Amino acid sequence: MKKLNKCAILTIGDELLIGQTIDTNSAWIAQQLNPLGLEMIQRIAVGDSKSAIRDGLNYIRQSADLIFITGGLGPTSDDITKPFLCEYFGGKLVCNEAVLEHVRHYFESRKRVILESNLRQAWVPDCCEVLFNQVGTAPGMWFENNGQIFISLPGVPFEMQHIVGEIVLPKLKPLCGLQNIQHRTIITCGEGESFIAERLKTFEKELPRHIKLAYLPQLNLVKLRLSSSNDHEEIDRYFQKLQQILAHILVATEDIELERLLSRILTERNQTLSIAESCTGGHLAAKLTSLKGASSIFKGGMVPYSIESKINVLGVPEVLIEQHSVVSQEVVESMAFRCRSLYKTDYAIAISGYLEKGDHDNEVWIGLSSSTMLESFKIHVRFDRARNTIVTLTVAMDALRKFIIKH
Amino acid sequence: MKKLNKCAILTIGDELLIGQTIDTNSAWIAQQLNPLGLEMIQRIAVGDSKSAIRDGLNYIRQSADLIFITGGLGPTSDDITKPFLCEYFGGKLVCNEAVLEHVRHYFESRKRVILESNLRQAWVPDCCEVLFNQVGTAPGMWFENNGQIFISLPGVPFEMQHIVGEIVLPKLKPLCGLQNIQHRTIITCGEGESFIAERLKTFEKELPRHIKLAYLPQLNLVKLRLSSSNDHEEIDRYFQKLQQILAHILVATEDIELERLLSRILTERNQTLSIAESCTGGHLAAKLTSLKGASSIFKGGMVPYSIESKINVLGVPEVLIEQHSVVSQEVVESMAFRCRSLYKTDYAIAISGYLEKGDHDNEVWIGLSSSTMLESFKIHVRFDRARNTIVTLTVAMDALRKFIIKH
Incomplete structure (x- = not known):
């Protein structure tokens, strides 16, 4: 078989099409394949119908060597992927003893009754290699047909991720070419996409054709990504240049979440943080505590969502609120000060303001x-509640990062 | 023009394919189109290359009357959608005075220098209708060709949403057939997908062919959706039946987030809540405060992430922690009790446990x-940190819902 090069994804499920579920599987799969030098060229989402799956598969296989298929493998009657693929590749369903044993054990160890529909999961096409599902009951399937590989996986993200990580990637590695696509990403904060593009005009002109520059604007952040299929020394040279040109707005030289960057800085300095966030309502604490080991840098937070709790629980002097209003420089500074002394941390950050559209003039104060x-x-924030939350978190985390580095 | 019926989405951008960005636009668009009776039949994602866009568009237009195209409309050189569509539909770029005026005003009012690349946004194909972008600078475009409609939109979610909501949906409404696809969703908590399927065996057999039942399993929740293109009385009858069969595990009879359901119940009863969450680190407070008007039901929260903060800030007696360990029934009950008295609310919920895989036996205590x-x-939670957080939040919110209803 020639080395694999181009891959594509077919996702199956009405819930993806009608917008009830957001497809996060495809992004995850693509991220895993990139280090193998596989190029993701297309993704198609179709509904739970045999004809739609057939059309999608026939189309997608025209251009890819490796096709991932997710979804439609559950035990219920709307899960039609397995019988369809069996028919499509001309096989018949046979009982796989190892899977049957696993399904039985799965239910017995959980003290749950086993149903006929669960046992049916052990029936697999005889024209595929079974990809054993340690963490669920629907096995994955590996078909080879006409020099192409088709990998069918359950749609439940952690089952899919387990099978890909444990079985699929090790099997794919020797089948892939060695040509690795290199990506380099920097994160900037403080200038818009078109301004950055203006600064990079000469840089872009001098860029060889095989190195691509992409702009990935987010709210108050712009990520820039260089991609190349050539050796890493060349792309690193251009990446250095890019960092020099954008040094004044540079936040990070890798594709990293700001909370992870903050956490790393605090860990390196062996310092701690506490948070008093009113309008962002726990979102900042939630971001930091999503990271493993957060307890070594984060000691505690407070969401003083009412005026009473700002006074009675956090300990902001009532007179400050009366004199300056609850959203003011004086109050946010008191919040930060009180928070740091309550939690006894090296740093505290306080956030207070109006995020709902039309509330006052949508002013948000940040105290450090x-x-x-x-x-x-x-x-000043000017979008809706959800986007204003993101903008505030981004600005707050970048300000905190600079505040810590100054010390 | 015959009434529109089938629609599809083409998303453009390398960042979507390589997994750097998750596509949330498609789900949002699909949700808007469903009430118009439009059936979403396919979605294709391609990279930033003219040939990939051309192939994708040629394929997708074979089966849909209405095609949405998102992405690739920014001011930078990797944004090639506009020149491509202009060429594809045989037009030429002309300057649109209204857009030019808007772009100028957009930059002047923000006191930002305007660049040539920004002015280029005012150049649009002469073969399309311009969809004015009030909240950004890249206009959308509406093409009609061979009895099909193609709508090109910026990839930035809030700009896309604004144009669709303000301009596209009103324009589409009169072009759509009246046949409305009805969806009915219930949410259950407490039984797995295959168990529910077993209970629904007879129900499914009796279901007419034109009513579809879909299972949407999530962590610790299963949603079930009935869909029908027939009149709503019939689907409502089956929906009633479904609720009766699953009454013992029923959480909601609509597709609603648990935090929204909780918030609604508290608002109706004019009652208030406070939260002391340790291991979930602010995620529960963040969910509740994502909702508009949260301040009327949520008074404040605490993230006592260290033992010291549980004692010194929340006020859990030190002796309880010494005697029973920090993750214990006694401590979580004290946390809930202390939280309610600090914030003076009708209810308080406390969460404390181990979410990181391998930590102890991954026990989480919930106090009300x-x-x-x-x-x-x-x-007991048995996945990784992120999934354990979701499981804990789901169980906690459902328990709180039942606790409130009992009162």
């Missing part, structure tokens, strides 16, 4: 406290 | 407090 400094600033 | 009751229970 350390043992030697108390700083604050305000921003 | 009201003026007359103090309850607690534990669950």
Whole structure:
């Protein structure tokens, strides 16, 4: 078989098409394949119908060597992928003893009654290699047909991820060419996409044709990605240049979440943080505590969502709120100061403002406290609640990062 | 033009294919189109190359009357959708004065320098109708060709949403057939997909062919959706029956987030809530405060992430932690009790446990407090940190819902 090169994904499920579920599987699969030098060229989503699956598969196989198929493998009657693929590749369903044993054990160890529909999961096409599902009951399937590989996986993300990580990637590695597509990403904060593009005009002109530059604008952040199929020394040279040109707005030289960057900086310095966030309602604490080992840098947070809780629980002096209003420089600074002393941390950050569209003038104050400094600033947000939350978190995390580095 | 019926989406962008960005636009668009009776039949994602866009578009137009195209409309050189579509539909780029005026004003009002690349956004194909972008600078485009409609939109979600909501949907409405696809969803908690399927065996057999039943399993939740293109009385009859069969595990009779359901129940009863969450690190508070008007039911929260903060800030007696360990029934009940009295709310919920895989036996305690009751229970979680967080939030919110309803 010639080395694999181009791959594609077919996702199956009405819930994906009508917008009830957002497809996160495809992004995850693509991320795993990139280091193998496989190029993802297309993705198709179709509904739970045999004719739609057939059309999609016939089309997608025209251009890819390797096709991932996700979804439609559950035990219920709307799960038609397995019988369809069996028919499509001209096989018949046979009982796989190892899977049957596993399904039985899966239910017995959980003290759950086993149903006929569960046992049916052990019936697999005789024209495929079974990809054993350790963490669920629907096995994956590996078909080879006309020099192409088709890998069918359950749609439940953690089952799919388990099978890909444990079985599929090790099987694929020797089948892939060695040509690795290199990606380099930088993150900037503070300038819009078109401004950055203007700064990079000469840089882009000098860029060889085989190195691509992509702009990935987000709310208050722009990521820039260089991609090349050539050796890494060349792309690293251009990547260095890119960092020099954008040094004034540079946040990170890798594709990393800001909370991970913050956590890494605090860990390296062996320092701790606490949070008093009102309008962002726990989102900042949630971001930081999503990371493994968060307890070594994050000691605690507070969501003082009412005026009473700002006074009675956090300990902001009532007179400050009366004199300056609840969203003010004085109050946010007091929140940061009180938070740091309650939780006894090296740094505290406080956030307070209006995020709902039309509330006042949508002012958000951010306060930062350390043992030697108390700083604050305000921003204006102008979108809806969800986007204003993201903007505020981005600005707050970048400000905190700079505040910590100053020390 | 005959009434529109089938639609499809083509998304453009390397970042979607390589997995750097998750496509949330498609789900949002599909949700908007469903009430118009439009059936979403396919979705294709391609990279930033003219040949890939051409192939995808040629394929997708074989089966749909209405095609949405998102992405690739920015001001930078990797944005090739506009020149491509202009060429594809045989037009030429002309300057649109209204867009030019808008772009100028957009930059002037923000006191930002305007660049040549920004002005280029005002150049649009002469073979399309311009869809004015009030909230950004890249206009959308509406093409008609061979009895089909092609709508090109920016990939930035809020710009796309704005144009669709304000311009596209009103324009589409009169072009759509009246046949409305009806969906009915129930949410259940407490039984697995195959168990539910077993209970619904007879129900499924009796279901007419034109009513489809779909299982949408999530972590600790199963959603079930009935879909029909027939009149709503018939589907409502089957929907009633479905609710009766699954009454013992029924959470909601609509597709609603649990936090929204909780918020609605508290609002109707004019009651308030506070939260002390340790292992979930602010995620529960973040969910509740994502909703508009959260401040009327949510008074405040705490993330006592360290033992010291449980004692010194929340006020859990140190002796309880020493005697029973920090993750225990006694401590979580004290957390709930202390939280309710600090924030002076009708209810408080406390969560404390181990979510990281391998930590102890991954026990999580949930405590619930009201003026007359103090309850607690534990669950065992067995996935990774992210999934364990979701499981814990789901169980906690459903328990809180039942706790409130009992009062």
